[in-house]
């Protein structure tokens with residue numbers, strides 16, 4: 001395995017990151033593109049920004065926030081590959097109810113990563129942490145990965161995560177080193193998010209076409225609910241569902257139940273009533 005392991009955090013809020021910072025600096029010095037050097041060095045600050053913003057959003061929208069917290073380990077790997085950037089989250093064998101732990105990996109190409117990729121990097125890192133590192137923390141045992149085709153994670157919660165990210169970028173909550181980059185980052189984040197859900201773009205594979213469809217589907221449901229009930233309500237619902245112990249099939253079933261209800265006004269009203277109860281803390285299975 002290439003690269004550098006781990007920025008462990010005690011919880012989602014903070015941890016001195018000097019060790020990783022040194023490793024990132026070494027990594028940056030090996031990057032082929034010079035502009036990557038200056039920007040990849042600051043990825044640690046971005047990571048901390050993402051942790052803080054995620055923790056704050058969950059605190060704002062769910063009573064008790066993230067509970068006992070989640071340890072997030074970040075592995076950054078500069079790979080000699082053609083793909084400029086890839087990200088993933090795994091749950092290790094130590095993950096359990098009272099001690100949540102997620103391993104986030106960010107792989108980037110040492111040849112092709114450049115300043116233009118930082119918006120993509122930030123969006124992907126934010127997605128991995130806001131959506132995946134904290135997902136299902138209410139389930140009984142170790143967590144599992146839902147995959148690219150979960151409309152709740154990849155579409156619905158992802159749309160919420162995008163709205164939270166853009167709001168915190170425009171509110172100048174960025175780390176000092178990134179503040180001058182705020183507008184550029186924001187444009188990059190918006191462009192990449194739009195591209196990931198744009199069904200009119202030619203997909204690179206059948207799997208990609210399917211994933212894009214699921215993202216667009218969940219996003220449409222989020223936007224419709226935000227239009228009806230307001231953004232804060234939709235965000236409260238998204239984070240609550242994301243923390244819940246619904247399995248993959250139930251997550252899809254819930255999205256389908258909400259989407260189907262948009263067909264008639266009577267059904268919409270009935271489903272909105274149940275969603276209100278979920279936002280207030282009831283088990284999301286009342287809708288299934």
Ligand SMILES: [Zn+2]
Nearest residue numbers: 127131153154
């Ligand atoms: Zn994902």
